[in-house]
Amino acid sequence: MIPVALFLLDPSATAGADLTEVSARTPLLAATDLAATRGDGIFETIVVVHGRPQAVEAHLDRFARSARLLDLPEPDRDRWRAAVDTVAQRLAAHPRGAVRYVMSRGDEAGDGAPTCWLLGFLPPARPEGGPTPVRVVTLDRGYRSDVAATSPWLLQGAKTLSYAVNMAALREARRRGADDVVFVSTDGLILEGPSSTVISRRGDEFVTPPAELGILPGTTQHDCFSALRAAGRTTHIRELTPDDLISADALWLCSSTRGAAPISRLDDKEITVDTESTTLMNAGLDARRR
């Protein structure tokens, strides 16, 4: 990733005067910021196409949901939207950039106010022909599929800065000769990837698991489903098992910066890459106004 522009957002300042640009290479955070010492904060990553941030409202929805789950102050929606637009403008010269925006609980030795920042950056370039197919392993997430309801302090369904497990799962995938991961609950339900949503196709029907399983509502998956329905396909939100994936006609992992990436292998099973549906979904994503 290549940083392009970095802004601090001060939620207590007057709107319009709340953004301060700082050098993207200059240290920003105190050693006592709870983002850095406890992973105690939330974030979103929005893809920016020729300066246009995509699925902004869905990301703002999810950011607000994460804030509630972590008892953080409610983000001022208009303020964050304006800030995302400002950073996105700085990426207008690039066909594809991204904005990561973050709210941490703040500096442990400070005044108790959250630390808020937005980073505009260039993600790894996507190949001309669309996202590269990925080899995936299923890994135990260690949780039952009902923990979001029974044990909300486990923060399942919140997009927090505490991603060490997600990163460790990706390293385990590489050890197994794969590129990415699909997490499975202890009661045998498909959950999500460490930074992606799963889509499965059987015939003309496309399925993704429900957010009630303690997973993130997928902003990219949502827009893929819109594109599929517009093209006459059927979409459903429904529980899936590993057997459902193994016997599927095609599979994808969706995320903001990658789009809909076809899965070419799941554990030991080769999966057919469905180029037509992949193109349909990614064309739908690229056609979004914002």
Add this chain to the structure above:
Amino acid sequence: MIPVALFLLDPSATAGADLTEVSARTPLLAATDLAATRGDGIFETIVVVHGRPQAVEAHLDRFARSARLLDLPEPDRDRWRAAVDTVAQRLAAHPRGAVRYVMSRGDEAGDGAPTCWLLGFLPPARPEGGPTPVRVVTLDRGYRSDVAATSPWLLQGAKTLSYAVNMAALREARRRGADDVVFVSTDGLILEGPSSTVISRRGDEFVTPPAELGILPGTTQHDCFSALRAAGRTTHIRELTPDDLISADALWLCSSTRGAAPISRLDDKEITVDTESTTLMNAGLDARRR
């Protein structure tokens, strides 16, 4: 907490020239440091009594174990020990300080080297009569007690920067009118607190759960057990259930900065505060040379 001294450690520099003091209130970390964006790193907190860091070797052991579990470079033990000593010296004027030392995976937009820092700080003052008794609730940790063996990518037993769940559990405790938490596995075994180790007493026997359950080996609990054995008590490392705790004669949560804090309530049950054993353990901790 009050920051006193902050040092950057450069593991690639010559030993003796690897520490750089920086202002404790100046920003230290890039917005792209993986500590801040992914909680991807490890840490330890060592208590410092009149400039003497306590249980240094046990903390260095645990730091090395965490590094292995996260596939981070092996910490240079001599280098980190010397750095801890330097920071501890800066706290010599205070009866009780602490050193937090951290290794993050580094700057995502940088050269791939870990970011390493040490912060000397003053923790909240401990009352004259020893640690304040704490009211505790048991909370589901969501994991089986065997996940450290079956699913190492869940990083149970590593002291990572991804502590959002631990912080959320403490907020849940406060919502329930309590001060702290004891986590329980889904198969009904006592695990640990969000930042502490559990000790239970029945008669003259003191028990703590084994690290094999995916919990941190407690450096403070270890030294409490040494003090207890020196005074003729029996200590065991053994699995405990919530029923064992409810029927115990006394209970404690141990951590570096708090010492051995007696539990005065567990969920709805009042627990007798055993002042004699509390004093014995904390006197043992305070008598450590380092």
